Amino acid sequence: MITLNEIAHLASVSVGTVDRVIHDRGRVSEETKKRVQKLIDELNYKPNVIARNLSLKKTYNFGVLMPRPEQDGRYWELPVNGIEKAIDEIKMYNVEVSYLFYDKYSETSFREVCLQVESSIENYDGLVIAPVRSKASEKFVEELPKNLPFVFIDSYIRCNSCLSYIGQESYQSGILAAKLMRLKIDHGNIATMRVLPVDYHIDDRVKGFSDSIKNMDAYHLHVFDADREKDLFIFRETTKRILNEVPDIKGIFVPSSCIHQVADFLVEKHRERDIVLIGYDLVEDNRKHLKSGAIDFVISQRPALQGYQGIISLFRHVILKESVEEKVIVPMDILTMENVDYYQG
Amino acid sequence: MITLNEIAHLASVSVGTVDRVIHDRGRVSEETKKRVQKLIDELNYKPNVIARNLSLKKTYNFGVLMPRPEQDGRYWELPVNGIEKAIDEIKMYNVEVSYLFYDKYSETSFREVCLQVESSIENYDGLVIAPVRSKASEKFVEELPKNLPFVFIDSYIRCNSCLSYIGQESYQSGILAAKLMRLKIDHGNIATMRVLPVDYHIDDRVKGFSDSIKNMDAYHLHVFDADREKDLFIFRETTKRILNEVPDIKGIFVPSSCIHQVADFLVEKHRERDIVLIGYDLVEDNRKHLKSGAIDFVISQRPALQGYQGIISLFRHVILKESVEEKVIVPMDILTMENVDYYQG
DNA sequence: AATATATGCGTGTACGATAACGCACAATTA
């Protein structure tokens, strides 16, 4: 293992000079700089991260902008778990997180949190952002200082300065949902819900599902709109509508974690046995319904891994100075009553 | 953050004394020891791992005993990938691995590797063992020095001194396979293979599958033996036997990664469309058949994660001196042609 | 009583990198 000191010796300069070359701090003659740089390249010198972080007695703070954990049927607790796991692993590097939770269904709430970050921007060494509110997020990241790295998790927005995106292949997961539906049902009426307000990746799930089903003669697809901003229990209400309008419905696909509202309602009406339910994300209520059989399949896109990876990507870039993947697509996992107990998302 | 120095000051002793207390090196009076220990406990002092490893300029070497990567349809490459990923993450702690590959189907090959380890046992700071050859493995670990930590991956053997087991819930995954089979087929003849030589967790898969299917009137289960030690292409040959003996076979379950041999044969005979295939592990050949539709489902038990976790467990115990989980059960993942491209095992 | 051994504890240095400091000399400015 090559060290600073060795380079210094070989170049017949002091460690200070080598350090200045490495960090491009100037105050080194062009000639010496070349000589040192050549040795660094030739010997493939890599700074010892451990020594560096011991020396740089700095504490790092990563900000996490995401919806309140309890929203979407406590879905957002799952990325938080992953974030906590990551922080636990790298706590010896003096890394902390500051959570900045916002109400996913309120533009002003998100704006407030953005302002809060902007007003103390110097406190942050990196940001993990779940840009659920796309437009406002785009504006926010545009105005971030150029030297503040940030990563997206969960959903993607147009942006070329982001360090990394960790997320889902939503359209494809809709196709997968359709496949699972066809395994359980070989013909008849199927419903799905388009969730409002528009969220790109939830929309894509519906598109993937619809595109797979709509051209098949055996099935008849009914699409219902469900505006979550109008009603917290919109999924329940929409299920009521479905049962009214399509009495012989065979299966329902809900492109969000709120499938448990649908299951709750069907259980009340004793219809859970004859209607196939497919939804997303292993929140506690969904786990319960999956085990009882009310929900047939849950697709999970490793929410904990998304949170974990978000922090780790920042860590690798900011602290280890390593390069990170621009895009990390998480797997889509199929959960049934048989494998749910062993799942780690 | 409390440091050694602060403890020393508060206890009015030198860091040397505190160090001796911490590492229980003796040469400290009972009285001072108590005083120091009390401060350590009260202030909840935790040594700085980074500083420790900078100081202990040690390089660590973990031995990995496992079947040759190319065996079982190159299944064993997958844990190696996970091991490499782990090593890459912790390389700054000067951790290396030595691979000790053996022929899974040869007792003498395994014995040789064991001898090799024993003869230079002082080189190893920990071992990751895939105890595929159960009996010989039991004997081997019994004779290991008490202070050499080791973890099991892939399969478990009776042993109370192992640091950690990272593995699969095989019986349950057999149940899952049966569920998937029932989704595709609602009645008829189904076959499965019992693989020889006996491997507990592969056997358990068959048991889980059989127990789910055999009591159902709609299905008729045929169990075939396949002795891998007699023939490298035994799965292919056994498939031939199945087609001969049960001409109207509807589905075949193979409890190992060698399902691709079955798929190869069925494709040759143009029977891949009307026979459902379910097997294990996303090796390259299986991926191909999954995407083409010849294989319907692959169950994966995160082989890369198993390798990764094996190394990380040793790392946490040996280098970070943290406590590790005694048992880590990896999830069982369902792979279909729709989600296979996004899988990370 | 003289010497050997054991115990208790402090000191010093290494690990590798960072960054503040300082010194010598040159170039620029007043």
Next chain:
DNA sequence: TAATTGTGCGTTATCGTACACGCATATATT
């Protein structure tokens, strides 16, 4: 010409821990 500023470097303290070493003092052995 004297004062100021800038450049090109070396030196050194620092981070927190580990450990070799050495010096006292106490106890045991001859």
